[in-house]
Amino acid sequence: MTPDPTNRSSTHPPQRGPVRREAVGRLPVSRGPVSRGPVRRAVGVALLATATVLAGSASALAGPSTTTSVAGPTNAGTASGAAGAANAGSATGAGGAASAAPAAGGSSELSETTRLADRRSLVVGDRAYAMGDETGLYPAAGWHVRGEMGGFWSQPIKLLDGIWFGLDGNWLGKQVPAAKYTSGHGYSRIDYPAAVDVRRTDFVPDGIRATLVGLTFTSGTSRTVKLNVDAHSELMQPYPWDWTSPSAAAANLPDTGDFVDGALRFREQGTPAYPNATRHDFAAFVGSSLRPAAHQLGPDHRGPQSPAVICPKDGTTPARCDDSLTGKGTGGGLTYDVPLKAGEQKTIWFAVAGSDQGSKAAESEYRKALSNPTMLLRAKSAARQQIDAQSAVDLPGDRLLQQSVEWSKQNLADSVQQANNLQIRDVNEGKDYPAPLGTVPTARWFGAGFPDYPWLFATDGEYTAFAAVAAGQFDTVKEHLRALRDVSDLLNNRSGKVAHEVTPTGDVYFGSNQSAGNTDETVKFPSTVALLWRWTGDNKFRDEMYNFSVRNLQYVYKTLDKDGDGWPEGLGNVERSGMGVEKLDNTVYLIRGLSDLADMAAAKHDTKTAQWATAKATDLESRFEAQWWVPQAMGYADSIDDPADPANDNTPIFQRHWIGVTPMEAVLGGGSPLASDEHAQIALDQREKPCYTGEFGLFHTGTGPTSDPKGNPGPSCDAVVSQVPSERSIFGLNTSIMAVAEGNFGRLGPKQQRVYTTGNARIQLDPSVWETPGAMPEIAPSPDSPANIGRAFYDRSMALQAWGTYGILWPVIHQQLGVxxxxxxxxxxxxxxxxxxxxxxxxxxxxxxxxxxxxxxxxxxxxxxxxxxxxxxxxxxxxxxxxxxxxxxxxxxxxxxxxxxxxxxxxxxxxxxxxxxxxxxxxxxxxx
Known part of the structure; x- marks a missing residue:
């Protein structure tokens, strides 16, 4: 089965559609930004959030807070500074010494007060991340391994299902309700007002394989409280998955737990019982720099989530569960006596740390995290303030878009992941598990989406690169491209083909020479290198990537043009029944890739390659409009050359997919889009109509006449009869491509580009729409994809998806500001x-x-x-x-x-x- 631009492993639940290629055979062959996974939601769900848009630059460390209110579609407004990551007076840090309370000065904040138990929380660093709900509990989340994709992770392993805190026998998030959840730049905070007020601050220090949780206590009277901490382990890798061979259940071994030097230690050691499995030694540490008064060990220890409700692998499932059938973790508890003085604020820091390299390595990460949490939080805040200061914009006519630029830069920073010693295997869409082909010592990348796609993708990285260069985040783009090259060359024996989906273990689900692969991501690679080169002037990096870029396009002409007509064959961003073997997006991006390769070749004085690429690009560009434009559709064909119809020799096939916008989105080396001005204006006018565009952006597949039995659920804007049904799912990527296309043709009006930039900004910033404040999700609420907040945690699309930032940062920095x-x-x-x-x-x-x-x-x-x-x-x-x-x-x-x-x-x-x-x-x- 093949993919969609959203092509990640198509997943278990059938709804996930165009998602990526892990098709299990139950899904329709569908790939586009349509459905990576648990995507669909309850139509029109209004979150009715009373959340407030908070911005400011204050903290307990940096002085009084300042507030600003930001106009948005629902302007909810109170504001407070970032301070407060935990406004504290005295704090107990390393060794029990008093230290400043957690605070992250200078960061803007977004807060939510409604339906906190239905919303996902997320904190991310480059070596770890954690996902729970916004009350501080940890429902089973995600679907690659059903219910196991949330909790605490440090690539390439999961550490814990969760950590829970109780005060005098009452669990935070259950008996002590959460009143407010706040997303900051690089941290989150939960407020629990009670007789003893508790403020919880979570963040992940960069460069350390640990998540830190700070609890700040404030009591009106002097007292000693009993603090209970529960932790439940789940040491496991992100691959295999539930439906692959071998399965996640076969790969996951039972955890053990013990108590070591004041901390809980969990381990998973052994060799799974299937061919080519290797011995592993995973370990996690949980604790504080304070010495606990008591500890306990046992199979449960999930705070108020004990005993656990187990998610079945398939079929009827509870609305909310706590663990999966695959889970083989264990638990432990720590008890502390905490003396509080009246009116005093005291902060205690806890660390969850781990390693796939054994107990000593895990303990080292644990000790580093607890050495000085306040200093680490200050460093995290300073790094995020630096990101905020780059590409800072003032848009008085569109403050919502201005704020989205701010948060999109942070979303990119939140997407960075790193893993070491990736063992590269071609697992052939989950069917095989061979011996590794080799090792990539280090890989660093923009994770595609959390919680189910935080790994390395070509498609995602190539689109996200445009946003990242506009944000000044050059280094991660370089590292992402290096990782793709290194993995692809090992996997594909230097053929030039780019791998599609690579887990942090090095398992490659799709994109080897033996699999169909995505033509679009192979032909886009040279353009991404050229993009970086133009923004940085880094000739050394261009030269480092040049040979692979040349091999990318040579591979296409050697293997993906069997009929010799120049139009590339193979899978693209969208795969649906009735499509021809030559796809529009592959063609568009090949022409751009040839143009960009020719530019780099000329700069390197590689005349032979420059002439070859220029000739190919010129030929295709000269024939493009005549071949691909469909006058009666007022748009471009999605594909040509249907193999099921021998009479179809490059006859256009029009199905209304989002890829019809790519000729207007892709700009060639000379600075002009591929589409002619005449056809672009017609096509963009069409796409703005309600048959293609909904409240939050561009549909995956527009409505109109169709021979599909499902019929046409919406208006018709043309008379062409398609073979496929509409798919009124709105992915952030589809909407981004439309926003960029509008900008390429100077169409920046309120009914043009602004419709699409506003759509992506609202799903990130509008309290009536967002799930996780400030995080741009994979899919917007739309007629065929109901909102995430109405779905089970194990059946949702991504809470944070990097590629949607393309439709915010590029239109503002490159098009409106014209850089x-x-x-x-x-x-x-x-x-x-x-x-x-x-x-x-x-x-x-x-x-x-x-x-x-x-x-x-x-x-x-x-x-x-x-x-x-x-x-x-x-x-x-x-x-x-x-x-x-x-x-x-x-x-x-x-x-x-x-x-x-x-x-x-x-x-x-x-x-x-x-x-x-x-x-x-x-x-x-x-x-x-």
């Missing part, structure tokens, strides 16, 4: 375009190369201005402005003096362009 570096050739252009009806957009510290650019665009009466400041960027600068529709130029000045200028017609509109002067250039255009 367009080409540092590989020593030049940069900054040509902003003000969205229709807006009068100012600005950005600062937009990272390019080793420096940064600041830009402000304004329209004041008849004066259109662009101000650009380069800081440490040694490149030839072009400054410009896109003229409002119908406007003419009366005069042009640069830094107050009359200047020569060029009028350049582009897909975005007519641009005034001038040469930049020094480090600061102010262009002013008086409109006629």
């Amino acid at each position: 367009d570096p080409d540092l590989g050739h020593g030049r940069i252009a900054v040509v902003p375009q003000l969205p229709t009806g807006q009068h100012k957009v600005a950005g600062s510290n937009i990272r390019v190369g080793r420096g940064a650019v600041d830009v402000t665009a304004r329209l004041t009466g008849k004066a259109l201005s662009t101000e650009v400041t380069l800081k440490g960027v040694g490149a030839a600068l072009t400054v410009g402005a896109v003229l409002p529709s119908g406007a003419t130029v009366k005069s042009v000045t640069v830094n107050g003096h009359a200047a020569q200028y060029k009028l350049v017609k582009t897909s975005r509109g007519t641009q005034v362009q001038v040469a930049g002067t020094g480090s600061r250039t102010e262009l002013k255009v008086m409109l006629g």
